[in-house]
Amino acid sequence: MELRPYQVEAKQAILSEWSEGRRKTLLVLSTGLGKTIVFSSVTEHQVKLGHRVLIMAHRGELLSQAADKLKMLTGLDAAFEQGENRSLGSFFSVTVGSVQSLCQEKRLSMFPQDYFQDIIVDEAHHALSESYQRVLAHFPDANVLGVTATPDRGDKQTLGTFFDSQAYEYSMSRAIREGYLSPVKARMIPLQLDISKAGISGGDYSAADIGCALEPYLHQIANEMARYCRGRKTVVFLPLIATSQKFCQMLNDVGMRAAEVNGMSDDRSKILAEFENGMYDVLCNSMLLTEGWDCPAVDCIVILRPTKVRSLYQQMVGRGMRLFPGKENLLLLDFLWLTERHDLCRPSALIAKDANIAAMMDENLRNDEEVDILEAEEEAERDVLREREEALARELAAMRSKKKKLVDPIQYALSIAAEDLTSYEPTFPWEMGPPSEKQLAFLENRGILPDTVGNAGLASLLIDRLKRRQEExxxxxxxxxxxxxxxxxxxxxxxxxxASALISRLAMNHWRVPQRG
Incomplete structure (x- = not known):
C-alpha cells in the first residue's frame, strides 16, 4: 500500500528521532488516519535492518488487528505472546504481545534484555501504567515508539515523563481540512441532564452515578434520536451495560432498528457484522467500542457517557470520523450536561487547543442547530480575538488615564529641586538590582509613575524622600x-x-485658570 504524504512524513520523523538518540518517541495520529499503517511500515524497515520488533497492546482485538494489518501491508508474519501462545525462539522477527501476559515476572524473565531492538506500544496513552512500564524496563536499550490518537491521560500524568520526544503529530482539524477525515457537525440537544451530583471514580465521572442520572431522561433522548438520527448509521456510548440494554429497547420502541453489544455478549462479532451490513441502524454499547473497532460507514455518534477525559471523548467521536463512499459528514449529538465542574468534555475538546476558544465554541454551540466544528472554531477564535482586543484597548486606556495622574520620577525630582535624585547612580550591588514589587506599589500609590524606576536604589531614595516630604x-x-x-x-x-487650596479653586472654576489682569 502506498503511504499518504503525512504517513511518509511520520515514518521518516520516527526513524530520524531514533537515529539521533531519542529512543523513546511518540506518534500522534487521530483515529482514522492509519497509525497501524505507519507503525507497520516502520516495523518493516527495522526488520530489514535485522531487528526483532515487539508490538504491544492491552486488548486481544488490537493484537489481532495489528498482526492482520502487518501481514496485509508488508507480508510479514508475527508470533503471538499471549495466553498459551509463546514467541520466544520463533523464527518470526515480529512479535505481537499482550501486556497482561508479558508483564508477568516469570514470563518476562525468560526474555534476554536485548531480545527486542524495537518496541511499538499501540494506544500509548496507557504506557505509563505499571504493567507497561515493567515490560519496557526489561528491555532498556530498545527503541520505543508510542502510537496514540490521544496524547493525554485522565489521571493527568504526562507521557513526557517517559517519552523523550514527539516525532510527529497530524491533528484532527488539519486532517479534516486536507480531506483525510470526515467533516464533523455538532448538535447540542437542549435537554438539560443534571450530573452535578455524580461522583468521581478512577479519574472520571462515576459510571454508576451517570447511569442513575440518565434514567429519567432515556425516553426523551430516544425520541430526540428518532428525530435527528433517522437515515444515519449511529453508535451510542452509554455508561453501564444495563443502561445500554434498556436504552436499546427504547430505541426499538420508537421505531429504530437498534442492537446492543457489551463485553459479555457471546454473539458480539455477529451483531457487529450485522450492524455493518445494514441490519441495524443503531448500535448501543457500554464503552466497549472506544478502541479497536472500525466501521467507516458510521456517520452519527451519540455521547450518553459524559466524561472529563479528553482522550476518551476523542476516541468515542473517532469511531465515526473515517471516510466512506457517500458519507457527507459525521453528526455528533451532545447534550446540555448540567454540572458545576469545568472539565466536562464537549465538542470543542476535539480540536480547540486554547481554553478560551474552547469555552467560546461551547457557548456558540448551545443553539439547537448543526454546526461544523471547524467553522465553530474559526468563529470562536474571531470572537475571542475581538474580546482580547477590546480588553487590551480598555486596559491601555486605563493605563493612559492612570499615567495622566502620575508624575515621572525625573520630572518629580526637577519639580522638588532634588539634585540627588536627578543625578542618582547606583553604587552597591543591592542598589543595582530591580525594584521590588512592594517598592513599585508604594511609589504608584503615592503618585509616582513606576515604569521608569530602573533599580532598587532609586526606588529606595524616592520612597525616603516621599516620606520625609509628607512629614514636612x-x-x-x-x-x-x-x-x-x-x-x-x-x-x-x-x-x-x-497646593490643595489652589486645586479646589480650579475645580470650582471648572478647571479654567483665571487670566491675570
Missing part, C-alpha cells in the same frame, strides 16, 4: 502632576495646604 507637609506628587498640567511651575516647593 509639602505638596504630593499627585498635586504636583495636577497643577503642572495647568502651567504652574516649581509646585514641588509648595506646601500641601497651598
Amino acid at each position: 507637609g509639602l505638596a504630593t506628587p499627585k498635586q504636583i502632576r495636577c497643577l503642572e498640567r495647568y502651567g504652574f511651575r516649581r509646585v514641588g516647593t509648595w506646601q500641601f495646604d497651598a
Whole structure:
C-alpha cells in the first residue's frame, strides 16, 4: 500500500528521532488516519535492518488487528505472546504481545534484555501504567515508539515523563481540512441532564452515578434520536451495560432498528457484522467500542457517557470520523450536561487547543442547530480575538488615564529641586538590582509613575524622600502632576495646604485658570 504524504512524513520523523538518540518517541495520529499503517511500515524497515520488533497492546482485538494489518501491508508474519501462545525462539522477527501476559515476572524473565531492538506500544496513552512500564524496563536499550490518537491521560500524568520526544503529530482539524477525515457537525440537544451530583471514580465521572442520572431522561433522548438520527448509521456510548440494554429497547420502541453489544455478549462479532451490513441502524454499547473497532460507514455518534477525559471523548467521536463512499459528514449529538465542574468534555475538546476558544465554541454551540466544528472554531477564535482586543484597548486606556495622574520620577525630582535624585547612580550591588514589587506599589500609590524606576536604589531614595516630604507637609506628587498640567511651575516647593487650596479653586472654576489682569 502506498503511504499518504503525512504517513511518509511520520515514518521518516520516527526513524530520524531514533537515529539521533531519542529512543523513546511518540506518534500522534487521530483515529482514522492509519497509525497501524505507519507503525507497520516502520516495523518493516527495522526488520530489514535485522531487528526483532515487539508490538504491544492491552486488548486481544488490537493484537489481532495489528498482526492482520502487518501481514496485509508488508507480508510479514508475527508470533503471538499471549495466553498459551509463546514467541520466544520463533523464527518470526515480529512479535505481537499482550501486556497482561508479558508483564508477568516469570514470563518476562525468560526474555534476554536485548531480545527486542524495537518496541511499538499501540494506544500509548496507557504506557505509563505499571504493567507497561515493567515490560519496557526489561528491555532498556530498545527503541520505543508510542502510537496514540490521544496524547493525554485522565489521571493527568504526562507521557513526557517517559517519552523523550514527539516525532510527529497530524491533528484532527488539519486532517479534516486536507480531506483525510470526515467533516464533523455538532448538535447540542437542549435537554438539560443534571450530573452535578455524580461522583468521581478512577479519574472520571462515576459510571454508576451517570447511569442513575440518565434514567429519567432515556425516553426523551430516544425520541430526540428518532428525530435527528433517522437515515444515519449511529453508535451510542452509554455508561453501564444495563443502561445500554434498556436504552436499546427504547430505541426499538420508537421505531429504530437498534442492537446492543457489551463485553459479555457471546454473539458480539455477529451483531457487529450485522450492524455493518445494514441490519441495524443503531448500535448501543457500554464503552466497549472506544478502541479497536472500525466501521467507516458510521456517520452519527451519540455521547450518553459524559466524561472529563479528553482522550476518551476523542476516541468515542473517532469511531465515526473515517471516510466512506457517500458519507457527507459525521453528526455528533451532545447534550446540555448540567454540572458545576469545568472539565466536562464537549465538542470543542476535539480540536480547540486554547481554553478560551474552547469555552467560546461551547457557548456558540448551545443553539439547537448543526454546526461544523471547524467553522465553530474559526468563529470562536474571531470572537475571542475581538474580546482580547477590546480588553487590551480598555486596559491601555486605563493605563493612559492612570499615567495622566502620575508624575515621572525625573520630572518629580526637577519639580522638588532634588539634585540627588536627578543625578542618582547606583553604587552597591543591592542598589543595582530591580525594584521590588512592594517598592513599585508604594511609589504608584503615592503618585509616582513606576515604569521608569530602573533599580532598587532609586526606588529606595524616592520612597525616603516621599516620606520625609509628607512629614514636612509639602505638596504630593499627585498635586504636583495636577497643577503642572495647568502651567504652574516649581509646585514641588509648595506646601500641601497651598497646593490643595489652589486645586479646589480650579475645580470650582471648572478647571479654567483665571487670566491675570
